[in-house]
Amino acid sequence: MPKATTPQPERGPGPGLRERKKIKTRQAIRRAALRLFAEQGYEATPVDRIARAADVSSSTVFRYFPAKEDIVLTDEYDALMAEAIRERPRDEPPAASLRHAVAELLGPSAGAERDELLARLALVRQVPALRARMSGCLADSGALLGEALAERSGRAPDDFEVRVAVGAVLGALREAVFHCLDHGLACGLDESLGDGPKGTAGTKEPKTPGTPGRPSGAPRATRRGADDLATAIDRALDLLSRGVPL
Known part of the structure; x- marks a missing residue:
């Protein structure tokens, strides 16, 4: 983001x-x-x-x-990912470096930051305006990623092959995230909170005696969700490194 x-x-x-x-x-x-x-x-x-x-x-x-x-949509992950890529060995394939960077950012050590990211992704899943805006925010992400990948290859950030590679990577990351968002539980949403239909975030259940109301459109991120998201991203990047079988 x-x-x-x-x-x-x-x-x-x-x-x-x-x-x-x-x-x-x-x-x-x-x-x-x-x-x-x-x-x-x-x-x-x-x-x-x-x-x-x-x-x-x-x-x-x-x-x-x-x-x-x-x-919801802005954070420091792009800069952190670019830094993680720069720290990888120069002779390592770019896709492998990206996979290591993602694993580092979404690994167990990420803790609360990772859970917060998943909660934000849950909001993107539910609010159409956020989802539409997310698609339009990829240009900024591409600029930072392009600079990091260009440095590794000794090319300019606007080099044709660098731009194509960045576009492919961003597309893979976007579709991995959207796959998780579209499948709810795969993105670690706690459906026990009683999620309503997409776009109904924040409607509340009626209160009953002795039972406090709770937001029906505010799914919580779960630890499994982080693992599932990291796995989906890893699979997407693996497809790029091996060539997409069409």
Whole structure:
């Protein structure tokens, strides 16, 4: 997904105090938003309510996320994947490097970040506007991925073969994610929450005596979901490395 819109990190061995504060603010906004989306639905949650829940102003929310959709769709995974690719051996096939990078980002050590990613993907599955916007966000992802792959091959990012390779990889990643989104449980959605039809995220079940209401359109990500998503992506990249059998 595209990188979140935030000021650039300070130079040096690690983030400085100001950058750490920015990271915490961005995380607080996203977590507050995801909590509200689960409680009352994506469409029913305005930005000013997200701002209040995160204890920031609406202008601060828009400084980090220019549109509400960006809270769900933007993250740092593209930059992390590009960095992981650059750290792989130079003589390793690009598809193999990508598979290692994905395994690193979605592996057990990812913890809460991985679970948050799955929760965001669950929202994309349910909200048509997010799914449509996700398809249009791949250009930013392609730019970072193209730079990383071009460096490995000693070519320019706009080299024809690099662009074709990036397009193939992005298509494979997109279809792997969409495959999981389209199959619900395969993406790790906890269907015991009583998901409604697609596009009904956030509708609530009627309360009954002694039973608190719960959001019917806010599926939770499960640990199995991360494994299934990683497996689907690995299969897609393996197809590219072996050649798609048509």
